[in-house]
Amino acid sequence: MRTSFVFSEVVTGLRRNVTMTIAMILTTAISLGLLGGGLLVVRMVDKMQANYAGKLEVSVLLTNDVSANDKDCTQQPCAGLRSNLEATSGVESVVYQNRDEGFERFKRIFEAQPELLKLARPEAIPATFRIKLTDPDRTDVIKKAFEGKPGVKGVDDQGKFLERFFEGLNGLRDVALILALIQAFAALLLISNTIQVSAFTRRVEVGIMRLVGATRWYTQLPFLIEAVVAGIIGAVSAVAGLVLFKAFFLDRITRNLTESGIIPPIGYLDILIVSPWLFLVAIVISATTGYVTLRLYVRL
Amino acid sequence: MIRLEHVSKVYKTSTRPALDDVSVEVDKGEFVFLIGPSGSGKSTFLRLLLREEVPTRGRVYVSNFDVAKMSRRRVPRLRQSIGCVFQDFRLLPTKTVAENVAFALEVIGKPRNTIVKVVPEVLQLVGLDGKEDRFPTELSGGEQQRVAIARAFVNRPLVLIADEPTGNLDPDTSQDIMLLLERINRTGTTVIMATHDHGIVDSMRRRVVELAYGKVVRDDARGVYGVGR
Numbered sequence: 001m002r003t004s005f006v007f008s009e010v011v012t013g014l015r016r017n018v019t020m021t022i023a024m025i026l027t028t029a030i031s032l033g034l035l036g037g038g039l040l041v042v043r044m045v046d047k048m049q050a051n052y053a054g055k056l057e058v059s060v061l062l063t064n065d066v067s068a069n070d071k072d073c074t075q076q077p078c079a080g081l082r083s084n085l086e087a088t089s090g091v092e093s094v095v096y097q098n099r100d101e102g103f104e105r106f107k108r109i110f111e112a113q114p115e116l117l118k119l120a121r122p123e124a125i126p127a128t129f130r131i132k133l134t135d136p137d138r139t140d141v142i143k144k145a146f147e148g149k150p151g152v153k154g155v156d157d158q159g160k161f162l163e164r165f166f167e168g169l170n171g172l173r174d175v176a177l178i179l180a181l182i183q184a185f186a187a188l189l190l191i192s193n194t195i196q197v198s199a200f201t202r203r204v205e206v207g208i209m210r211l212v213g214a215t216r217w218y219t220q221l222p223f224l225i226e227a228v229v230a231g232i233i234g235a236v237s238a239v240a241g242l243v244l245f246k247a248f249f250l251d252r253i254t255r256n257l258t259e260s261g262i263i264p265p266i267g268y269l270d271i272l273i274v275s276p277w278l279f280l281v282a283i284v285i286s287a288t289t290g291y292v293t294l295r296l297y298v299r300l
Numbered sequence: 301m302i303r304l305e306h307v308s309k310v311y312k313t314s315t316r317p318a319l320d321d322v323s324v325e326v327d328k329g330e331f332v333f334l335i336g337p338s339g340s341g342k343s344t345f346l347r348l349l350l351r352e353e354v355p356t357r358g359r360v361y362v363s364n365f366d367v368a369k370m371s372r373r374r375v376p377r378l379r380q381s382i383g384c385v386f387q388d389f390r391l392l393p394t395k396t397v398a399e400n401v402a403f404a405l406e407v408i409g410k411p412r413n414t415i416v417k418v419v420p421e422v423l424q425l426v427g428l429d430g431k432e433d434r435f436p437t438e439l440s441g442g443e444q445q446r447v448a449i450a451r452a453f454v455n456r457p458l459v460l461i462a463d464e465p466t467g468n469l470d471p472d473t474s475q476d477i478m479l480l481l482e483r484i485n486r487t488g489t490t491v492i493m494a495t496h497d498h499g500i501v502d503s504m505r506r507r508v509v510e511l512a513y514g515k516v517v518r519d520d521a522r523g524v525y526g527v528g529r
Binding site for chain 2: 005204205207208209210211212213214215216218219
């Protein structure tokens, strides 16, 4: 097989259908970009789950009365609640955090937002039991047992909040993946169409090739490579798009959240890890579409 | 070299067979005219040899290929041993004379050094030396047909099939093309030429196979175009 010959045929083919080629590359790029975005969200959720695993707590918030008057949890009802909590099965540890400590913690979490800190008063922060569970699924038991007891203002389950947050992220991921799928379908049709047009514009060449006894590989490979090259250019553009999206958009809007450690930052490394998949998908899809099109629709 | 045994070909779109129980044998190195009116089956005859069509009945042999029965994978090998020339030349307008000829070798995977050696040789044989870098549009009809012949012959085929090669050319130019085909025939290549050109058939006095309504109606060793002319 003369590679130089096949390569020059590919270049001519792509140049001859330049508008179709551009459409094909753009659609592929958008599809792969969305797929990449979806994969990045998956990575982010995984990281967050790893971050929070073992750190999840149930907080029992105490009433204002207790918060104001019982700094060390030595009086009732605080002391009684504590011993009750410690006696509950599945509880690993119970830490009492009084109002001042709670306010310090609040300041640490939101140090990136001075406006918020200016508004906050220690009086708004209740004294709290922070409870670690051996089994994170047992939060409901604590909630049922302690909600409404004297001195308890409420039971706050971080797990529930995070669950909702993950649901939001997973929804985002699903939307990205569905859009990617629709775009991929459009890309597939475009690839198929481009190959058919390409085969039609080169029917004289292909006719001669068949006549002088060129093998199927020789007549079809240029079309196939054409599709794959366009797919790879699409994947390159998609990766570039993700990098630009991160640098100029994502980093700005999520700076506060990532700096305060609430959500893990998406790094260039994450994009680097995701991109081989995009290339793989691009190559597999364009090659199979090309092959099937040549088999079904193009008589070469 | 070429043998058709009781070959019939019926196209799906037609009730009348394009070829009807045709048996013809052509020896190595023969020069055969295939004549007959339009629709008599000449083109089908040639397409069967190239395995562009498969016969409905009968067997077709070219060299040692059992053409009707061979697998698709082997078809390229068959076609590499047959050269083809057409009325409409079928040259690639974006390629030069030399590139058009080289194309036929490139696409069957011949190495570069072979190509640069044989292309000038065959261009000299057909009398086109010095015009290697011209484009087909810059050539006369006769010259374009020479390029097509060079392309058909460059791989030294066993058989050269010519489908009305002089159909678009004036009589003088046609004579030149016939001289060229004769020269190629003298190298041992079997030539099968479908034509309507009385003058050429009559002056060459070669074997004539005449088809009418898909049947062989005449097979003369040294024939003329029309009987009793």
